[in-house]
Amino acid sequence: MARQLNATAASLLGFLHEGPMSGWDLLQTAQERIGGFWSLTPSQVYRELARLADDGYAEAGAPGPRARRVFALTDDGRAAFRSWLQGEPAAEQIRYPLLLTVAFGRHLPADRRAAILASHRATHEARLAEYEETQRAAPADADAFATAGLDFGIRYERAVLDWFAHLPPEVDAAGGTGGG
Amino acid sequence: MARQLNATAASLLGFLHEGPMSGWDLLQTAQERIGGFWSLTPSQVYRELARLADDGYAEAGAPGPRARRVFALTDDGRAAFRSWLQGEPAAEQIRYPLLLTVAFGRHLPADRRAAILASHRATHEARLAEYEETQRAAPADADAFATAGLDFGIRYERAVLDWFAHLPPEVDAAGGTGGG
């Protein structure tokens, strides 16, 4: 028995500790709370929920409108979650296509490169602003565990923006060290 | 014709611009040059090479010892690579299981949490040291495009370590703001 959970499934179980939820609820919750460092799609959520139900880790309630089913954590699910949480977390995975574009940058005209860099830089600026706004809006007694994730996001985005700001002109024709 | 390349396949074509290589050669090259922000396994390399050959983007030479085959870039491959490189790079993907452990940290005893954090922190310290050593050892006239990737890695690792250093005691019993 006791299939080993993957991190995505385990996170769903984690959120179900706060009460029964539908796939949609879980998707919203996950994107809001762990979306910054763990992405998931609707398909994944529904598939994992089905498997969790199969394994007896979650129980589906009676179908409501739109065939909506609310899932509740079972005792087995609680145990599986705990056991997953005890384990050593795997190393982080970073896949950054923009850095590939830069790495092979000599095959790309300087102006195209600069345009791509500018557009991505803007995206990161927007994301940082959003994170900082969220942080500002957070109550002083906010949950320290949630806050830590947000803090990571902010530090990450700042590091990325510093990186952009310090690209040498050979790499970013429009940039240079002027930025940050 | 002209299947759309994925980033992994495109990277292999990118490296083949420097001359014919076997799967093993490509794996080594990739791990060294883009491993910091783009991971690949031997299996992937061999599978993508087979597909690239199928599509006429690379050509296998005669089998050598151990069935070793050296692949050479074709004109079609060069074109496919260029076209991929022109495209807008996708957003980066970060999946950081440790942050999930932290996010669900209230379900985990404080000492276990502290142990996990300490071990990951050490890993990041080691990686930063390694990157910095590589940077120190680099010749002054090193390729700016390669250097940019290394610089990203260094800034990223520093941001992560700052994050560790500023975790509140509720989250990291052993840590606190003392670190950095």
Add this chain to the structure above:
DNA sequence: TGGTACATGTAACATGTTACATGATTAG
């Protein structure tokens, strides 16, 4: 000449993504 590490792959599987189908609710 026998063992170990290197190199090349294949197969099976798990995970993640995209495209699609469909029913409910809401705004006009």
Add this chain to the structure above:
DNA sequence: CTAATCATGTAACATGTTACATGTACCA
């Protein structure tokens, strides 16, 4: 009442990972 959007899912596919098989070189 109709169109747009929300919510729930399924199916097909692409990618990534793990486990295994095999041959070769090198070293004791």
